[in-house]
């Protein structure tokens with residue numbers, strides 16, 4: 073263990089394990105019979121953040137706002153259009169993953185793993201669970217034969233699957249079982265950074281609790297670092313040290329979990345927190361959900377000024393014309409809203 | 425709601441309000457290694473216009489139940505017994521369990537009278553056809569409209585589910601969409617033909633809470649307009665609390681507790697239901713960083729426990745009884761029933777379920 077593990081993950085004096093700087097990712101829009109390019113989707117639009125070793129940073133935001141794309145750039149499934157992805161490997165200088173080609177990326181692919189959002193399409197249907205989970209162990213010559221089988225069986229047990237399933241194929245599993253296969257695969261090689269994209273969304277709350285406890289145990293034991301992409305805000309509240317909120321390809325707010333949930337500074341964050349369904353039927357239709365009316369923003373043709381202005385209840389004239397910069401309002405507390413200081417926004421209400 | 429009829433009392437009659445009535449359904453997978461009893465005695469019933477939520481442990485048979493209703497259980501799975509009574513639009517009642525899964529009749533029902541939003545959108549959307557052509561195909565198959573009208577309807581459906589630039593996205597392929605956009609495209613396909621029954625299997629897992637709220641509103645509006653009933657499978661107990669009229673809790677292939685939504689959240693009886701509710705991550709649970717989770721794991725797939733299927737993991741386990749007696753369904757009130765030996769008096773013990781009231 074290095075000395076970094078002694079420090080609190082929130083401590084800003086540690087050099088980050090990962091720093092993303094001005095990341096951009098565009099996709100061409102192809103339409104018509106000849107699939108001509110008619111425009112570009114700016115899926116990730118100037119995103120910057122960092123994650124310290126041993127920390128969990130969550131990424132939340134509207135469907136289609138670029139969370140998965142950000143994750144896929146970091147694990148270099150995608151080659152970013154521009155920007156830097158600075159990664160600090162053990163006993164090495166920081167290196168920009170965005171610049172590396174496939175061959176140079178290989179050693180990092182062991183350390184940085186992704187749990188994919190759509191478990192089914194990320195599991196090869198022709199491979200058994202033993203092959204899927206054991207693949208990386210085999211390729212990297214970590215284990216083989218019966219030792220490999222034991223390792224895979226113990227990984228399956230840790231994610232709550234029966235080891236008897238080891239020779240089954242992906243199609244014979246339920247949605248949540250497949251999701252856990254993806255988790256076991258990501259954990260197989262003792263990674264340092266895990267990009268978990270909706271990793272527990274298909275699990276019931278009890279199995280989900282088991283997995284979240286496992287991720288936290290591993291973080292404590294091995295100083296693992298997570299970029300945790302999720303829609304379930306109670307899970308996010310529980311697991312993260314800090315949270316970044318995205319809207320149409322940009323980060324609009326980034327703060328410690330407590331600050332963000334009790335005292336949000338961006339109107340979109342407030343709307344998000346107000347819409348969390350409460351697990352109590354008596355609270356139905358009670359409470360004050362902020363409905364986001366108006367056009368869903370389109371990343372190929374975003375609105376002028378602040379991207380959120382057409383749906384923002386607090387928008388003023390300035391918001392239509394002037395894009396708010398991401399500003400550091402307090403130490404390590406970022407927000408992109410002109411009126412962040414003036415607005416008095418509601419946090420997440422405690423339940424029961 | 426007026427619970428004037430209860431299915432448990434008069435199993436012979438299904439009243440006209442009951443749209444779907446599943447009785448003691450068993451769907452097993454006959455694999456080379458052994459028989460997986462994925463669904464092993466499920467009961468549920470759903471009235472017109474009503475929302476029934478199904479919750480339960482990952483792998484407990486929710487999706488297989490849903491697929492059984494539509495008769496699309498993949499090989500080597502088979503419905504081995506039970507009834508799936510469905511009231512067709514023309515008023516005629518049929519038992520879907522007895523239909524030929526490849527026949528014309530069931531194909532008319534699928535997508536027309538009953539449509540389904542699948543759990544993993546990527547595996548059910550075609551990668552080689554555009555989103556638009558998939559919605560239009562569904563519309564043309566079930567509604568008497570022209571291609572042009574179908575196209576118009578497809579655009580308006582995409583718009584309704586909140587996909588930006590709907591007329592342009594008609595030409596997009598599924599890989600070009602984000603997870604939540606795919607899910608909404610599936611929802612658009614499922615709703616396009618105004619089904620009587622919508623089966624939604626984890627339809628909002630890929631959606632942020634504000635988009636989710638809009639989709640739930642949309643489904644509620646359609647329910648009010650057309651009397652569509654919804655069978656909603658979800659792990660999100662917040663969503664259940666928000667939308668359910670009735671709730672069925674499943675464990676290891678069967679319903680262990682069912683009741684109206686208030687009874688399940690505020691008067692849960694089955695130890696599994698209670699443990700499940702206790703596992704919800706609460707706000708401020710960070711203080712106590714470990715979340716509660718039910719001890720133990722699911723049993724060996726080929727060896728279901730004797731007696732109550734939950735007994736190896738149950739805190740209230742009664743020695744001698746729970747591991748030997750299969751708990752009958754016990755009615756606690758008009759709208760609340762539970763399968764657990766804590767609630768049936770000693771002399772009331774099985775073997776016949778019908779004897780209970």
Ligand SMILES: Nc1ncnc2c1ncn2[C@@H]1O[C@H](COP(=O)(O)OP(=O)(O)OP(=O)(O)O)[C@@H](O)[C@H]1O
Nearest residue numbers: 099115135136137138139140141600601602603604
């Ligand atoms: N391969 C691709 N080709 C074209 N457009 C793409 C591609 N992948 C993503 N996009 C577009 O980029 C935007 C961001 O997508 P992304 O998958 O990153 O969203 P997300 O935040 O993960 O959303 P969700 O919560 O729904 O999963 C979307 O508008 C999507 O349509």
Ligand SMILES: Nc1ncnc2c1ncn2[C@@H]1O[C@H](COP(=O)(O)OP(=O)(O)OP(=O)(O)O)[C@@H](O)[C@H]1O
Nearest residue numbers: 244246247248249453462482483484485486487488
């Ligand atoms: N083709 C198959 N062969 C063998 N077993 C199968 C097959 N398909 C499903 N199963 C098993 O049947 C059980 C029920 O699966 P089902 O998909 O209905 O679960 P579920 O309740 O929907 O779970 P989840 O919440 O994880 O989606 C699971 O344990 C699964 O492993």
Ligand code: SF4
Nearest residue numbers: 378381384391409410
């Ligand atoms: S900048 Fe204006 S439009 Fe944007 S969030 Fe703040 S108040 Fe709303």
Ligand SMILES: [Mg+2]
Nearest residue numbers: 140189602603
């Ligand atoms: Mg995504």
Ligand SMILES: [Mg+2]
Nearest residue numbers: 246247487543
């Ligand atoms: Mg399922």
